[in-house]
Amino acid sequence: MxxxxxxxxxxxxxxxxxxxxxxxxxxxxxxxxxxxxxxxxxxxxxxxxxxxxxxxxxxxxxxxxxxxxxxxxxxxxxxxxxxxxxxxxxxxxxxxxxxxxxxxxxxxxxxxxxxxxxxxxxxxxxxxxxxxxxxxxxxxxxxxxxxxxxxxxxxxxxxxxxxxxxxxxxxxxxxxxxxxxxxxxxxxxxxxxxxxxxxxxxxxxxxxxxxxxxxxxxxxxxxxxxxxxxxxxxxxxxxxxxxxxxxxxxxxxxxxxxxxxxxxxxxxxxxxxxxxxxxxxxxxxVPTVTWGNSPGHTVQIDGAVPDPSNAPDANTQTSWARALEYMDLKPGMPIEGVPIDAAFIGSCTNSRIADLREVVKVVKGRRVAEGVKAIVVPGSSQVKLAAEAEGIDKALVEAGFEWRESGCSMCFYAGGESFGDQERVISSTNRNFENRQGPRTRTHLASPTSVAASALAGKIADVRKLG
Amino acid sequence: MYGSWGKGPVMTLTMQKFTTLSSVAAPIMRVNIDTDAIIPSREMKGVTKDGLSVGMFANWRYTDVDARVENPDFILNKAPFRDAEILLSGENFGCGSSREHAVWALKEWGIRCVIAPSFGTIFFGNCVRNGILPVALPETVVKAFAESAEAGAQTAIFVIDLPSQMVTGPTGDSHDFDIAPADKEMLVEGLDPIGLTLKRDDEILAFRKTDEVKRPWVYL
Missing domain, CATH: 3.30.499.10 (Aconitase, domain 3)
Structure with a gap:
C-alpha cells in the first residue's frame, strides 16, 4: 500500500x-x-x-x-x-x-x-x-x-x-x-x-x-x-x-x-x-471573519452573526450564546459594519513581507478612521528591513498605522501590552479566545487585507468593496 | 519531584505516580476551553513552574483579577469543588497555546485528573508528563458525570483506577477508558522519560551515523 x-x-x-x-x-x-x-x-x-x-x-x-x-x-x-x-x-x-x-x-x-x-x-x-x-x-x-x-x-x-x-x-x-x-x-x-x-x-x-x-x-x-x-x-x-x-x-x-x-x-x-x-x-x-471566541466561530463578510437557536447541537448552542454575550453581538446582525476600536496586523500567521505588500496596496493613499488604533508589527527584523527598503513603513505610517519592532506583540499581551478593556479589535492573528489580546478584549480574526480595510472604515469591512 | 529546581543537579528524576484516585469532581462543562483560559499570559510572571495556581482560570475565578476578588459563582470557589482533584469538561479541553504552565497551575492547585470527550494534543502530552491523568470518555458519559457531580456535591465521589483503566461514577456506573500504553506506564511508574530514552543511546547514535550519510544537509 x-x-x-x-x-x-x-x-x-x-x-x-x-x-x-x-x-x-x-x-x-x-x-x-x-x-x-x-x-x-x-x-x-x-x-x-x-x-x-x-x-x-x-x-x-x-x-x-x-x-x-x-x-x-x-x-x-x-x-x-x-x-x-x-x-x-x-x-x-x-x-x-x-x-x-x-x-x-x-x-x-x-x-x-x-x-x-x-x-x-x-x-x-x-x-x-x-x-x-x-x-x-x-x-x-x-x-x-x-x-x-x-x-x-x-x-x-x-x-x-x-x-x-x-x-x-x-x-x-x-x-x-x-x-x-x-x-x-x-x-x-x-x-x-x-x-x-x-x-x-x-x-x-x-x-x-x-x-x-x-x-x-x-x-x-x-x-x-x-x-x-x-x-x-x-x-x-x-x-x-x-x-x-x-x-x-x-x-x-x-x-x-x-x-x-x-x-x-x-x-x-x-x-x-x-x-x-x-x-x-x-x-x-469569500473573505471570512470570526464573530465569537473560537476560531471555528466564523462568518462570511457578507453574512450575519448566527442565532444560537439555530445551532446544530446543544454544546454549540451554549458556546454560541456565551460568545455572543462576551463579544457583545446580537444574533442576525450583519458582521460587516460592526464598529471597531483597533486593528492589528502581525503574528506568525500573517506578518511576512508578502502580507505587508498586500496591506499597502489596500491602504496607500487612504487614512485609518478617526479613533481607531491601528498597529503593524513585522514578523521578523528581516521583514522589517525589507519593508523599510520598499517604503512600506512610510506608506503605513502615512495612512495612520503604528510601525513597530518585530515580535509576537499584541497577539497575546506579549511584554505586558494589551488592548483596552472591552475594546473590539480586528486582528490578523490566529486566536480569538476570551481575554487573549487584553482584558475582556473582543477579537475578530481576519486576513491582513480585511484588517486593513476595516481600519480604514472604522468598522468591519469587505475588502472587495475597496476595489 | 520531577521538574523541581533545587540548587544542585537533580540526578534521580521521578514524576508523581498515578495509580488510583478518589475525589469529588468539578464540572466546567464548556467546549474548547483553551490554555489561555486555564492560565492567562499575564499570569505567567517568571521563568518558573511554581506559583502558577493563583492565576489558574484567573479571568473566570475572580471578579477583580488584580485584587484577586473571588467570583462566588465559579465552581472551584465553592465547597466541596474547591478541593476537587478531578475536573470534568467539554470537548477539546486544553486547546490552543502549548504553555505547559496550564498543567503546572492545575497540578499545583491539586487537580490530578481531567475527564473530557477530547483534549488538545499538546495539553494531553503535558498532562502525562506531570502526573495528571487525562481521561477521554464519550460526551454522554461526561455529561452524566457532570450531573451527578453537581447533584451529589460532597458525597459524589468518583473513583479512578488507572491500572485497570476504569472510572466509576458516584452512582456506581463504571466506564473503561483508552490510554496509550507508554502514557500509562509513564503515569503509573512515575518514570523519567529522558532517562528511559537515554537507555537507547546506542540506537540514537547508530541512527545518526547512517543518517549523516543519507541526509548530510541536515547536520549543521
Whole structure:
C-alpha cells in the first residue's frame, strides 16, 4: 500500500519502534523562545543534563520582548526582563544560536526559522510553541510540544511520539478577488469546527494549495493547530525549493543538489489512503471573519452573526450564546459594519513581507478612521528591513498605522501590552479566545487585507468593496 | 519531584505516580476551553513552574483579577469543588497555546485528573508528563458525570483506577477508558522519560551515523 507524506517522514526519522503505535523519532531541529524555551533550558540545567548537538538548536526572543521602538530588555510587564535575561544566559551556557534583541535575524520563531533556512523540507522540528505547525508549509514534520518534552528533545535528540491519524484536505479551484490563504483556513475551521482535526496530521493538497506562494502557505499551516490537528503539511514543490534556495542555513553546492533530489521524493504515493479526506471548492470561499471566541466561530463578510437557536447541537448552542454575550453581538446582525476600536496586523500567521505588500496596496493613499488604533508589527527584523527598503513603513505610517519592532506583540499581551478593556479589535492573528489580546478584549480574526480595510472604515469591512 | 529546581543537579528524576484516585469532581462543562483560559499570559510572571495556581482560570475565578476578588459563582470557589482533584469538561479541553504552565497551575492547585470527550494534543502530552491523568470518555458519559457531580456535591465521589483503566461514577456506573500504553506506564511508574530514552543511546547514535550519510544537509 502506498505511503502518505507523513508516513514517509515518520519512517525516515524512526530510531526505534516502541510498540503500540509509539515511535522514537529523531529530531532534526529544536527551536526555543524566551517564554517556554527558557523553562526547558533551565529544567535541563537543574537536572545536570546537556543539550545534545547544540549546533542544531536555535532560540529567539519574540514572546515577551517589547515591540516598541528603542526597546531593550525591559518590558511593560514587570517581570518580563527575567524571561529575557534567563533565556540569554541559558542559551549562551548551552552553546545554542540565539537571535537576540538587536540581532537582525531576530523575530517570531516560526517566521525566522523559515527565513533563515533552518527549517528545510523533510526535516523534523519541534518547539515548545503550538504554532510550530506553520513550518509544515515547507514539507517539514514540525509540531508544537510542551517545555518538558522540549527538555527531552534537547537532551536526547529524539521524542517518543504516538502516531497521529492521517487526513488529507484538498482545496481546489481558484480563489476569488480579495480572498486569501487566511480565508481558506478560517473557512475550513468554520465548516468543520475547532475540534475537527483532533488526533490527525493533515496533508494539504489540491490546485489552490499548489498555486499559493510560499509565504501564504505558512498562513494555512499555521492554523492547523486551531483545527486541533497534530500538525499540517504541504508537500514540497518548485515553490518550496525556490523559497529555500540561498537562505543562510540552507545547503549549497553539491549538497544542495543532493537535497533537492531527496526533497523531490517527498510526495504521498498515488495509492496512499487517509483516515479522513476533506475537499473544499475555493469558489465557496469569500473573505471570512470570526464573530465569537473560537476560531471555528466564523462568518462570511457578507453574512450575519448566527442565532444560537439555530445551532446544530446543544454544546454549540451554549458556546454560541456565551460568545455572543462576551463579544457583545446580537444574533442576525450583519458582521460587516460592526464598529471597531483597533486593528492589528502581525503574528506568525500573517506578518511576512508578502502580507505587508498586500496591506499597502489596500491602504496607500487612504487614512485609518478617526479613533481607531491601528498597529503593524513585522514578523521578523528581516521583514522589517525589507519593508523599510520598499517604503512600506512610510506608506503605513502615512495612512495612520503604528510601525513597530518585530515580535509576537499584541497577539497575546506579549511584554505586558494589551488592548483596552472591552475594546473590539480586528486582528490578523490566529486566536480569538476570551481575554487573549487584553482584558475582556473582543477579537475578530481576519486576513491582513480585511484588517486593513476595516481600519480604514472604522468598522468591519469587505475588502472587495475597496476595489 | 520531577521538574523541581533545587540548587544542585537533580540526578534521580521521578514524576508523581498515578495509580488510583478518589475525589469529588468539578464540572466546567464548556467546549474548547483553551490554555489561555486555564492560565492567562499575564499570569505567567517568571521563568518558573511554581506559583502558577493563583492565576489558574484567573479571568473566570475572580471578579477583580488584580485584587484577586473571588467570583462566588465559579465552581472551584465553592465547597466541596474547591478541593476537587478531578475536573470534568467539554470537548477539546486544553486547546490552543502549548504553555505547559496550564498543567503546572492545575497540578499545583491539586487537580490530578481531567475527564473530557477530547483534549488538545499538546495539553494531553503535558498532562502525562506531570502526573495528571487525562481521561477521554464519550460526551454522554461526561455529561452524566457532570450531573451527578453537581447533584451529589460532597458525597459524589468518583473513583479512578488507572491500572485497570476504569472510572466509576458516584452512582456506581463504571466506564473503561483508552490510554496509550507508554502514557500509562509513564503515569503509573512515575518514570523519567529522558532517562528511559537515554537507555537507547546506542540506537540514537547508530541512527545518526547512517543518517549523516543519507541526509548530510541536515547536520549543521
Amino acid at each position: 502506498g505511503r502518505t507524506l507523513v508516513q514517509k517522514l515518520w519512517d525516515a526519522h524512526t530510531v526505534a519502534d516502541l510498540g503500540d503505535d509509539a515511535t522514537l523519532l529523531y529530531m532534526d531541529r529544536v527551536f526555543l523562545h524566551e517564554r517556554t524555551g527558557s523553562v526547558s533550558l533551565k529544567g535541563l540545567e537543574s537536572a545536570g543534563r546537556k543539550v545534545r548537538n547544540p549546533e542544531q538548536v536555535f532560540c529567539t526572543m519574540d514572546h515577551i520582548v517589547d515591540t516598541l521602538p528603542g526597546r531593550g530588555d525591559d518590558t511593560i510587564m514587570p517581570s518580563g526582563k527575567d524571561f529575557i535575561t534567563t533565556t540569554r544566559a541559558a542559551a549562551n551556557a548551552a552553546g545554542i544560536t540565539l537571535f537576540d534583541i538587536g540581532d537582525d535575524r531576530q523575530g517570531i520563531v516560526h517566521v525566522v526559522s523559515a527565513e533563515q533556512g533552518i527549517t528545510l523540507p523533510g526535516l523534523t522540528q519541534v518547539c515548545p510553541d503550538s504554532h510550530t505547525c506553520t513550518l509544515g508549509a515547507l514539507g517539514a514534520l514540525a509540531w508544537g510540544i510542551g517545555s518538558t518534552e522540549g527538555e527531552h528533545a534537547l537532551a536526547t535528540k529524539t521524542l517518543a511520539v504516538n502516531k497521529p491519524k492521517s487526513m488529507r484536505i484538498s482545496f481546489d479551484g481558484e480563489l476569488g478577488f480579495g480572498v486569501t490563504a487566511k480565508d481558506m483556513i478560517l473557512h475550513l475551521i468554520g465548516a468543520y469546527t475547532a475540534a475537527g482535526g483532533v488526533g490527525h496530521a493533515i496533508e494539504f493538497a489540491g490546485s489552490a494549495i499548489r498555486s499559493l506562494p510560499q509565504e501564504n502557505r505558512f498562513t494555512v499551516c499555521n492554523m492547523a493547530v486551531e483545527f486541533a490537528a497534530f500538525t499540517g503539511l504541504i508537500p514540497p514543490d518548485d515553490t518550496t525549493i525556490e523559497y529555500v534556495h540561498g537562505r543562510p542555513y540552507a545547503p549549497t553546492g553539491k549538497t544542495w543538489d543532493a537535497a533537492v533530489d531527496y526533497w523531490r521524493t517527498l510526495q504521498a504515493d498515488d495509492d496512499a489512503t487517509y483516515d479522513k479526506d476533506i475537499s473544499i471548492d475555493c469558489a465557496d470561499i
